[in-house]
Amino acid sequence: MRANELLLWLSARSEGSWQQFRAAVEELYFADDDSYPGGVGTNEGGFPLQQQLRLDFECLSHAEFFERDSRYYWRVAPPTLAAHPVAEGVRMILCGARSPALRERVLRAGQRLGCEVIDAHGVPDVIRILAPELSLLSDAASQAGIYLQPDAPLAILSHLPRCDPPSRQHPQSEFPQGRDWRIRQFDPDRLNWLTIDRRDAQAAGTGVFEFQLYDSWWYFFRWKRKTFELPRAIALYLLLRRYPGVLRYNALLRKLSLPSSCRPPRLLERALVLCSGFPPVFDPATRNLTYIDVPPEIARLAAELLRQPLT
């Protein structure tokens, strides 16, 4: 189970550069071809394994990846028991840094409650503790010496801004110059990317454009003939305001689905993942991502933040 070892490595190092993370993935996964048919370079979907692990570790709240002075770094998040209400009571998930001793303490504290360790494919063991009420979990967290975050998914969503169009104060941008950029436009009808040329991008009144050169991806939102550089997911959901039906919610099964091309912003995704402790499930047939165990209240608030109706 290489992901467990990678989390231990992150916890031992605490922080480091993206290159160090990549090297650790290389070192830990070199013999793990059985887990990833494509080997260490790529996983089943052809997506680089180190990028997949980054996304998983981010949405599971184990680590933060960030940019500083045009360099990329990671830092392990403090250990936290992220609680959220479920039908049977309250459930908490162990997130953040781990050491063997910390893991033991959590398992011991959760022994008298409903504690489960789930070997999830490709991610560190998911450790969850279930109790009829929060006070019992609070006692268990104190016993383990770990901070308890009540209502973690709601807490995260409550502190996220909504996907709103850029304000007047938002600085405008220009498309990057140079011939070698690969330019694509997001097609909101088909929910995929189409290659276009620069003139088309410049002539567009509204749209989301991707500029890619070497290992850099830049996203631009054209709105009222102005250009704004925005994070990919924000730009997409701004565009998709006029295209409802992206988010599908099954209240009975508590499942929230969306097209994989419309992956939500990272922190919003983190809130959805913390409802179950598992990363979204990708269905290659429908190319949809499904988040499980999402309560109606969280699904509605997430949809509100994305400015999408739930269908």
Place this chain on the structure above:
Amino acid sequence: MRGCIAHASRPEAPAKKTEAQTELPKTSLTADEAPRGKAFAIAAGASTQSSLAVSRALEGPTLPEPQTPGTVRPPTYRPPAAPTARRRASGNGERLPSPTPTTNADLRLRVQLVFGRDGAVKILALVPDRREGMPSELEITGTQGALRLIELRDDCYDPVTLANPAGFLRHGIEWRGRGDARSWRWVLGGRELYVLAPGDEFGLHGFISASRLSLNQRHTVLADAGLRDAVSAALANAGCATHRIIDDGTPGVPPGWIVCRDVIPTRPVPMSDEHEILNALCPTHDLEPHFVGGVRIERNTWLAGSPPRIRITGEFTDEFQVMIDGHPTHLAADGAHEAPNWDSAGEHRLWFADRTVSYALRIISEGWDGWPAHDFGTGAAICGATILPSASLRHPVRIPLKNPLLIGPQPGEIFVCPVRDDVRSESILAFVPFNPVWALPSDPLHADKRSARIVLLHSRPPATGVDSAKRADCDFRRTLWRWIEAINDAGRKQLALDRDDGGARILWKRYRAVAKQLWRNMR
């Protein structure tokens, strides 16, 4: 979301990318890889790309294929020769780079080969050396054109995939890069035969080129198809019984080359001067330690609980003995050396053949602090699954959006939660300076009696008295007055309780009584 890694820094405009193609001073080649005259040239100016993408690199850079021989002098490999004539190779790998960087020093290009599960060659790449002080990203030029190297680790850059490697392997490669004050050269000597050792010891997957075979270790041999018979004979001579040969009919094997898998030499073979290239297939009898696997934190330090497996390769005599911390070792089922407490936390010393190698196992120290990783100006920052409120707001509480006025058990404990008007939601999680008991509508007196409710958050009785010293404080008197008014207004309006059970009703009555009493006292 602003700091999310999906947004890589803006690279320079492509036009600037080729500025690094500057003529560099000629440097001397090393003895191992001095050119021998088979000149060739590679198509220059072809676009190449860096492999690393923090955002989303899907593939590593790919070198364009070489063209016909031309003007550039190729570096050519010099095979191992008899020990007396040559400097002793260091360890299992190829010539190690000098730890002290020197101006214009040459660096290695190691060959990496990775098999896929179907037995095909999945990756054939070059791993450029990196030394201390070298930039983490570097524009280089070579016979194949411009290329960008990106740091993988302290000691190497990202592997560069070979698109059509037959020519590169046979004729060699030379790259040049220049930093602010220094220049570097990477060299792969062209040759007809490569010995590759397991990459795990180098922290790389697959197999990595080495100077020659080591006894009792699994290798891969990459050879010109013309050497097939000679290679087979040499491997048989070295006691390799289990190897398999695949040719260029197998996907990934370069045209005109063969790959020998599962090469495990079992007896040493002296090198000869007749066919020097085959000396790489003469297993060295030198004893070498190998620390394989585990969770490595630093160069010689592993995580306690995840130690490496310790193996020693070479020619063993009957008296051969290995000790760890003074205790003789025994061989585990996988052939690794173990001794009492060999895997306990702390420093350890491995002793064999009058050599000592130290390694350490370290326990994770639990000192992880939160930091405001994502702060959107909402009064609290997000870090992992933790919400970090500002210093004065310590108590997280889930409140209904329609009831932002919070009342605590101490008279004067009143707080109006900043309400989001941009989203419709039943509740949010807010941070308040005290443990609230009641959540009231923002203006209880003017709330719609039909829909507005008094919500019990936590059942705590009200404090009855107020410190007289506090009463003298104007600010406190103001908040105390607001506390009294909020409760009285909700009572006067006869707002219904959200949870209409007996306990809540009695508690609310007690709060009303305290508020009325205080109101009388304050008049």
